[in-house]
Amino acid sequence: MSAVFKPEVRLEPLTEALLDDVLRIENSAYAHPWTRGNFAGSLKSGYQLLALMGGNTLVGYWVAMEGVDEVHLLNITVSPEFQGQGYGVLMLDALSVWARSRQAQWLWLEVRVGNTHAMQVYERYGFRPVGERKNYYSADQGQREHAVVMSFKL
Numbered sequence: 001m002s003a004v005f006k007p008e009v010r011l012e013p014l015t016e017a018l019l020d021d022v023l024r025i026e027n028s029a030y031a032h033p034w035t036r037g038n039f040a041g042s043l044k045s046g047y048q049l050l051a052l053m054g055g056n057t058l059v060g061y062w063v064a065m066e067g068v069d070e071v072h073l074l075n076i077t078v079s080p081e082f083q084g085q086g087y088g089v090l091m092l093d094a095l096s097v098w099a100r101s102r103q104a105q106w107l108w109l110e111v112r113v114g115n116t117h118a119m120q121v122y123e124r125y126g127f128r129p130v131g132e133r134k135n136y137y138s139a140d141q142g143q144r145e146h147a148v149v150m151s152f153k154l
Contacts, residue, residue, distance in 0.1 A: 009087070011094050014049035014061050016040065021058040025079045032138045034075060039063070042074070048098060052078075052091055060087050062095055071099040073109040092125050100154055107154060110147035112137050119148060127152040 014022065019039055026033040042049060042063050048071075052060040060078035064071050073095060078087045099107055110133060111118050119129075127150040135144035 009052050009054045009059055009090070012051050012053055014039075014043075014051040014063075016043060018051055018058060018061075022061055025058060025061075025077055028080050029077050031140065038075075047074070050091070050094060050098070052087060052094075054082075060091055062091050064095060064098070066102055066104070069104060070106040070108055071095070071102065071104045073107060076109075088121055089125060092122075096152075096154060105154055107152040109150050110136060111150060113146045113148055119150075122150050122152075125152065 019036055022039055023033075023036055039049070042065075045065075048062075048064045048066065050062050050064075051058055058079065059082045060076070062076040063074045065074055076088065076091055076095070078091070095107065107127070109122065109127065111122065113132070123129075129148050130151050131149040133147040133149060136147035137145040139145040
């Protein structure tokens with residue numbers, strides 16, 4: 001049986017210096033990844049970007065936008081090599097703490113209807129489906145995929 005590498009982790013602001021690592025993970029995790037421009041624009045817009053670091057290794061990250069009494073999670077990703085080890089929940093915990101510190105009452109997110117694993121993680125965490133956005137995400141061969149809108153009361 002092989003050992004699972006589980007580094008000691010810390011949370012820190014995600015900066016432009018980490019974007020090459022972010023894009024490597026983004027491109028390995030998704031068929032339709034965010035671009036460098038999406039991340040750079042989020043930084044420029046003042047969104048909250050957080051990196052989960054294991055030593056000098058980027059384990060995961062999230063991008064969130066603050067609104068009136070709410071925080072909208074735009075992207076949360078754990079590197080495929082570290083998935084299934086609880087890091088996604090750890091980052092959701094960090095997001096919840098940060099959102100509460102901003103006096104947010106709700107967390108919101110969209111997830112692809114086909115991403116049942118992510119939906120299960122969110123539902124176990126306490127998010128509930130509240131609606132659907134038709135043709136929200138890009139999909140293969142020029143198609144579009146619906147998104148499930150989920151919310152979590154802080």
